[in-house]
Amino acid sequence: MELLNQITQFVISGLATGAIYALIGLSFAIIFNSTGIINFAQGEFVMLGGVLTIFSINALKLPLVFAVVAAVAGTTLVGVAFERLAIRPLKDATPLALIIITIGTSILIRGVVMLLWGKDTQVLAPFSGNEPLHIAGATLLPQHLWIFGVTILVIVGSRLFFHHTISGKAMRACSFNRRAANLVGISVGRMVLFSFIISAALGSLAGVIIAPLTMTAYDVGIMLGLKGFCAAIMGGMGSGFATVFGGLILGMLESLGAGLISSGYKDAIAFLILLLILFIRPQGLFKKGETERV
């Protein structure tokens, strides 16, 4: 009975962390699908979301809602600048060059944030207070509910966008075959920009809702980015439910691993799972498609 309660707690905490990984994974997948680029700077968008919100509240004295909007807008601007200045000039670059440039940009963003806001950890007040809720033998904080809620909204929103709007369908067309999309009149360049906007917004949103739980600093982006990428791979880089499930599963496995096996090797477990998936089923856990593995 006690063990069951424990496992319930592990699962619920894991789902909360997993939801964040899911959001970040979605951001990765969106950019990858329209450009073929893995954006190693995605984690920094998440970090910016939290940092900018705190800045807006403390220095600009904005109320929470406006601060969040400001943070998301600010990060989106950074994403646009990134796309224009770093990605666009490299239209036909090798995957290696793209990886390096996104890594370089992530270092740059981190450095600038460190200079502007210091290296200290910063706190953001929880959106709805701090009283723990008890569900089925486990405890949750109200902030966890916010995370679940926002994630569900994002899933629904992205489903609607990618399957029921012209722009969304155009972006999916780009991911299937860029040249064909170009031929039917879709402005690929604009779609690329769009995908960066959406990813930056999503990433920063994830950063904002998790900041009250985990606090934030200039270097939280690295690990979050990596884990989000794991989630995306587990979900086969699709822009939908698969990636979300990938993230949730990753979060749960991490939590269960830390609780039941070893807390020291928690991250190693996550990456080991990633390696196994890459070796055995690189198309992700849910997809049935083919993948480049020649």
Next chain:
Amino acid sequence: MKSDKIKFLVFCLIVLAAPVPLSQGYLTNVLVFVGINSMLALGLNLLLGYAGQISLGQAAFFGLGAYGSGVLTTHFAMNPWLAMVLVALCVALFAFAIGFPVLRLKGHYLAMATLGVGVIAHIAFNETVDLTGGPSGLSGIPNLSVGSFTFDSDIKNYYLVWSFALVVILLSLNMVNSRFGRGLRAIHDSEVAARVMGVNARLMKVQVFTLSALISALAGSLYCHVMTFISPTSFGFNISIELLTMVVIGGLGSVYGSILGALLLTLLPELLRAFQDYDIVFYGLLLVSMTIYLPGGLVRGIPALFRRVMPARSGHA
């Protein structure tokens, strides 16, 4: 080919003579680390530049070499040279084994897999406290010695490390023009075409991966005996990125480019010291601008720049 040999001999002479004007300065110490980084960069260059396979986990093999030698010579009091050989062989075997599944992947998936290997290795170094000393590190590692001659000063370590480095350079240079090297370049250009021509792509990729790991492990062993103390912070993800930067900035596929990259990036903190806290920003800017404006690395970019600035030299407009 003759000019290659001459270039190499000249380089050897430079390496041999370099410490003389620097005798009292601390730059000799820095050059020891340039030597180690050069070996690492060359190993990565074989994989990345010749065979076109991305690896973000080179630090894992570097660390395995360092901790392997470190643990064997402290906990088990093994002879350092024996330990070095043993560790190199073990790491090579390990690389060979995981090479097969890992190198079936391409592009970003390969990058992620190698990253995963690197992170797992780093965590292992941190957690196996009884063996590696964990986060507090492993101290008391002996210097290398031959008979009664111990490599315990900067200048002695310089020649030790660079002897190994020169051998690796020679190996890399010879490989380019060998059957193996041509096979690698064929794979780089188009793996499918290479296979059609009868190149055993899969085996060759694993072979070069193993060779690269072997070189990194050797560098690791040398590193631990030079420092006499190692800790996990020296073998993390950021080191893998630094190595990648060295190879790319120097020039992918160029042996001397990798050395130039290693030299620059080891010296860069010195040059950036004036900027204090701004050095991270500078580093990021450097990476980004190099990739956009000088994608061939310095080794190709500087002569190209030269040619643009002085068109009269090239005989035609």
Next chain:
Amino acid sequence: MKRLISTGLASFALLCFSTAAFAAAPIKIGALFAVTGPASFLGEPERNSAQMVVDEINKAGGVKGRQLELVVYDTGGDATKAVQLANKLIKNDRVVAIIGPSTTGDTMAVIPVVEKARIPLISCSAGIKITEPVKKYVFKTAQNDTLAVARIFEQLKKEKKTKVALLTVSDSFGSSGREQLKSQASRFGIEIVADDTYSPKDTDMTAQLTKIRASRAQAVICWGTNPGPAVVARNAKQLGLNLPLYMSHGVSSKKFIDLAGDAAEGIRLPSGKVLVADLLPKSDKQKASLLAFVKDYQRHYKAEGDHFGGHAWDAVMLLKGAIERGGDTPEGIRTQLEATRGFAGIGGVFSYSAHDHAGLTKDAFVLVEVKKKDWALVK
């Protein structure tokens, strides 16, 4: 005759001139701090404190008429860089002594370098291996983890809470603490019933705490530096963990209370006295230096002068004392450092000797508790 006098005068003038020039030559002290990187919470306050106290000493006329020149290099918490920079300080800048580094890892890497070059090193990191066994040229100002651990265990034994769960961070600070906690437990009759770890950048420790909640633990000891312990405190509150929660001196700063918020209430930890300087009795030998340090740091940097900055302050002052007592050369400074007795610094009262290069006793730590978002002494 005239020639003799003029030569004599000229030589005399030259002598005076050169002595004056010699007297004006600054004393170069090197410093290695992890100002950037994962240990910047150590390196930055240390660099600030060192700079501050060197400026003040110079304003007051220097040491024995000579100005101090502080050459600071940033190791970034990287052992390789620490070694390179130590070499630079010794061979290029020709310093007579080095203070720092900030982390145990960097210190252990640098020890062979300074021992070989025979330059005294006053480390600001806590690892017990730094001064045990004693190395001729290596001293330290940060308190041993053993002393902090002893304080906590003493209190737990007094309150008859002998079954303890450990939650330590997997970096050198945490692992060193964990080593000490495990090795000293039996001496105080403490039994360790759970032993878990977390990574420095982890954001959720509910899994580990859930495990601990199910164990027979009567108290939890968390050993780490911000922000980890703040997350642990919040998670513990979320899970409704009602056990007494002890932290390490790694979070002895107001910042911890800010980060942990309401969850900080009731948490206890061993702290250097700098945290509660105003609560100390007037008879305490350190009170004067502590209050001066806190006030100066606040004035200079508009921030809380903390425990870590104090390590660097102590190092510089100890050097000053050694130089004043006659140490001009590195060898002389080393000898005079060893002769330090009863120096009331920020970290404690220092007395070095030939077999004790750590210099502090149990009294370097007091036990404090968070009461109403501020610190209170535990009697």
